[in-house]
Structure formats: C-alpha cells, structure tokens
Amino acid sequence: MKNYDTLLKDLAPRKFGKRGTIWTICLIVIIIAGIIAYIDQVIKGQVVTNMRDYALWGIYISNFVFFVATSFVGSIFVAVLRLTNNEWRTPLVRIAEVITLACIVMAGMTIMIDMGRPDRLLNLFIHARLQSPITWDVIIIPTSIALSFLLLYFPLIPDLAILKNYYKDKKPKLSKWYGKLSLNWKGTKVQKVIQAKSIKIIAIMVIPVGIILQTIDAWLFSTTFRIGWDSTNMGAYFVSGAFVAGVGALIVVVYVIRRVRKLENYITDYHFNKLGKFLGLACLTYFYFNINEYLIPIFNAPVEEDIHLSALISGEYAMLFWFSQMVGLILPMIFVLFKSGRKPLSMFIIGLMVVVGSWWKRYVIVTPTLLHPFLPIEGVPESWHHYFPSMHEWLITIATLAMALLIITIMVRFIPMIPVQKTAEELELLETNKKTES
C-alpha cells in the first residue's frame, strides 16, 4: 500500500523540466505566428485565405467542428461513466475535463476567426434572430464553456485545498492562490454533501448540453439545401463522430501525461485496455452512421448527389476521404479488437490516427459540398473551382491547435491531472480527511 506522501508527491503539479519548457516555448512561438497572420487577415480581408465565393467556408469552419467534436469527451466519458458508476474512470476524468474545456474555448475562438467582420461581433447579440442556427451556437457554446468549467472545477476543489497545505512552506505565494481557489474547503460533511450533489447535477446536465452542442453543429450544415449536408442523418452522425474524436484525443493526451509525469503506477495497462474497448464502441457507432451517410445514398442518389459522392469515393477528394475513413475509423476499429492493440503504446498510436483522421474528416465534410453547387461554377477564375488552405489559414489554424495544447499544458503545470483526494480515498488512505480537516 502506498503512503499518502508519496501519492501527493507523485500527483502534485510541479515545475517543468527542460523538455516541458521547450514544448511550451514552441507552442507560444506557433501561437504568435498565428496571431500575426490573423492580424494580417483582419487588415487585408479574407482575401489572404484561399476561400472564395464557392468554397466560402474552409478549414476555419472544419477546424471549429473538430474542436466542438473533441470537446464531447466531457459528456461521453466523464458524465456517462460517472452516472454508470464505472470506477476505472477515476485517474482519467480530470484529463478529459481539461481537454473538454480547452477545446470548447478554442471552438468559440475559431468560429470568430471565420467572421468577415469581427468588429461587428456584438451584432450577434444586438440583432440576434432565434431562427438562425448561428444564434443557437451563440447560446450553446457559452453554456458549454460555463458547464465544462464547472465540471472541471467542482471535483477539483478538495485537491486545491490539499495543494494549499502541500505548498504551505515551500511556496507560500502559490499556496495562497490554491487556498483562494479552494473556496475554504475543509472537507466537512456539509461541504461534501453539497459538492457531491453539485457534481451530480453538473454531470447530468453535461450530457444533454453536449448532445445539443454536437447536434447544433450538425444543423449548421443540415439546415442548408446543399448536397451532402442536407441530410437527416447529420445530427446523429456528428454526435457519434464526436464520440470517436473525443476518446481519441483523450487517449493521446493521457498517454503523453502519463509518460512525462511518470504516472505508470496510476494509469496502468488496465486503463488503456478499457479505453481501447471504449474507443471500439465509439468507432462501431460512428461506422454505422457512416454507412448511412455514404453507402446507402449510392443506391438512390439523384444526379447531383451522385456527382458529389463520386468525387468523394473515387474523384478529387478520394485521397482525403479514404485517408480519414481508414486512418480515422476503420483501422483503429480493427486494431482495438486485439489485446495487443489495447496496450499503452499501440493505443497512443491509434489515438493519434483517430485525431488526425477526425480532423481531416471534418475537412472532407465541409469543403467538397461547397464545390458541388446545383448550378455550374462559371464566370470565376479557375482557382475558385478548387480549395486548399493558404499559408495564412494554416498558420492561424495550427495556432488555434497550439493554443488548445497550451491551455492543457498550463493546467498540467498547475493542477493535479489525477484527482488526488479521490485516488487517496480509493486507496483507503484515510489520512486525507485528517489532513484537510486540521
């Protein structure tokens, strides 16, 4: 049995080493490059992108959809496993909550990057019209941000109190901050009851809000007349896709944090095995909706839809389409069937495949449809018939991804990635109570 002090020493956040510092600096440099590119875009207009009148949305939107999808891990992993009493989740939930918060915050930011007139952002509130799916997004994204924050913060409070004591002598300043943020947590019975109740309410709320968020995201597309978007399958298709992207991202981040913080004793093969099975379930669900989305329409697609589907399956977008289907869905689904596929390192590789595949999958959902309008594309320069992101778009998009990683990195630096108090309780180290009460 482990001693409480070792536990705390293992799990308490600590200063970055050399690798951590280099990583953080790299992220900041990428973000600065992105900010410069964005300022240039604001000055010159979106002419710096490769979007034009036909390809009117590009990677800003597909990247936004990716962030929204990845943020679903908070609902599907944290809340669902909590409500179904799956105990194996304990060392992983904090990481999932952090990913959720980082992604949903970045989703809110990326959608603004796509605006032609960011200076008129307030019009969304002043002149809001409830019938527009964008207004639904304006309502649901801040709701999700608030809820994701609470989902992270409430279970964190006891840990903050523990950290306050832990750093009391070593770093009094930091300790003071933890003290403030712990909201005077003493671990009394009353406090515990309130906390448990609150977490339960948040966990229950997170599920419908998460599903609504994903579905509204799908409705942004399915409320138009466009071929490939105009589908009743879209809502469920997006929810299941988010299930895959979220769990994939979770696996990658869990593996990296486990490695750099040397948490092998806490996050074991057992957890990766479970995560692998969970990913398998996600992939199967998504696979089912992909069949509905791409395979079944082949039988009765009208001419225009047929052109669209052929471009995906064997035409201009075949490379990206099959890459995202194989690497992001089918291969991972097969790999996790095998026991050796669910070992930590192979899970990490599978997770990476899923994340990269999911990102490109959103690109494949957004772009080809716009280049298959009902009336022929005519009277515009040849380059407007195709779309591939410009340097500005890449710089800005990569910067948003870096920003999400930076948010996660900062949280790794300052909060324990594995819930200390809960782990201690589960290890039956009852000193926890004594220490926090004293």
Add this chain to the structure above:
Amino acid sequence: MEEQDNNAKNSRRNFLKKGIALGGLSATAIAIASFQKDDIEETGEKVKLLSPEGELVEIDKAYVKPAKNLSLPIDSKKIREGIPNRKFVMVIDLAKCKNALKCVSVCNKHHFVTGDNAWLKVHKMQESKDTAPYWMPRTCMHCDQPACVTVCPVDATFKRRDGLVLIDNERCIGCRFCMAACPYSTRVFNWSEPNQGEITMNMDGTEHTSTPEFAGKPSLKGTVDKCDFCPHAIDKGELPHCVTACPNGVFYFGDKYEDTVTNGEESVRLSKLLEDKAGYRLMEELGTQPSVYYLPPTDRLVDFKDGLKNYTEFQSVEKPEQS
C-alpha cells in the same frame, strides 16, 4: 435630403401605380393628371399608356403631366419595409438569350463590381448529353421563402413586402451562412477591400454611405453582396439595368399584383405569358418560391452556338486595361 428622397419615392410610386409607360417614355415619371377639361387644351397628339387594369389606353398628350405629390408618402427610413402593394417579379425568356452578356457588363458597371464576383451570370446549361444546350441568365431569385434570410443570425439580409431580398451591409457580420444556404449560388463576398475607385466618394469628397437600396455603392469589405433588383432604378421609374441593356429582350420586369411585365419594348400580362409559354421557376421542388420565372428555350430565334464566342468560363468581368 429627406425631402428629396420623399420626392423621388413619390414619383416612383406614381409611375408604378399608373402603369408602365410604353416606348421611350419609361424614363420619365408620368401620371395622368386630372381630367378637368376646362383648363386643358387638347393638342391632338395621342400617347399610349398602360392602365392599372392592364389595358392599353390612348389619351391626348395634354393630359399627361409629370406627377407631383400624389398618393401616400413613404418614410425613407423604412427601407426594410419596401413599397406597399407591390410585388416585383422578373421573367427570363430563355428562347431569346444568346449569351450577349450585355446584362452582365451593365450590371457590373452600375453596381461597381470590379472583381471576379459578378452578381449576374449567364450559365451554359445542358441537362444531359442528348438534350439541347441553352444559355441561362441567373439573377437573384428574390425568393418568397428565402433560405438566406432564414439563416442570417443578425437580420442583415431581409425580405421586403414588395418582394425584394436585400442586404444591410452596415450590419452584416460576414459569416457567409447565407451564401451556404442559397441553392442558386447567387451571393458573392467582398474578400478584400473592393477596388471601386472614385464611386465611394461624393462630389464634395465625403464618403457614400452604403444602403440596401443601392447595393454595391459602395461595397464593404467582409460583407456579402448580391443582385438587388435595382431599387435605385425603380425609384427613378426605370427598369433594372439588365432589362434595359439586353439587346434581345430576354428580361421582363414588372409587378405581379398588376399582372404586368415589360422588357422595355413590349408589355405583357404575366399570367398569360407564363401560361402560353409554360413558365417555370428554378428548383421549384426546394420550396424557395422564387420571384423569377423562366420561359423554356423552345422555338428559339437564336442559335446556341452564337453565344459561344462570348463564353468565358473563367471570367465574369471585363478587366480594366492595365496601364
């Protein structure tokens, strides 16, 4: 300024109310004044006019006077309301179109379109290998169930009671959802600062302010533009630029409530025209209820191939010569 606006609108109203004059008279706002014979001496010169009932009437020129202060004043601020009791429609006769592209160039000129984003396009259409090819001008459909208006989050694009779908470029946030929603690919975006030169300035050096009633003057960076059915021309009692510029009389413009449309040369009953020539609307099955009707390309007077010499797949605007 406001008074001027009112005057302009009043004369427009009168013109439209009394019907669309035939021949070259369409440029001047005309109304049949009072019929007090005492004051007026007949000249003996007759003028043909179209009555509100759609009948051709002939009256003495002496009774024809420019309209002043007739009928209801319109609040110039109610641009979003439109003209009451009007429903503007267009009919495009595909049998007459031979891709002369005069409509496109005049539209570009009057809306100061300088990029590759022409609002009006002439599509080369052919449904399948064995069916006949034809030229199809495409304006904004000014739908009665506009998909673009439904999805706009800030009410920047709106539907007026006279049928026009316009854009408030001072409010548009540039999300381009309307462009994604439009099944006719009508809308264009100002990706950069529009290079419109001097038109953005008034004579006295002050800047024009953008108005939905004269879209494109000036266009604003980061906002959406599209065919506006030329409310600024209607204001002056004129037909939209594409209608007057077309050498083949392809475009008819008019009022559905009056059941009359004209291409500048002939005025016809809308219902009869649609019935006789089996008029249809684009993508009727989507339920967008367009205000633009098409007449099928049957009994063509022109050869499809004649249009090919003007066909430029990758260009919509004549580029100003680089000096």
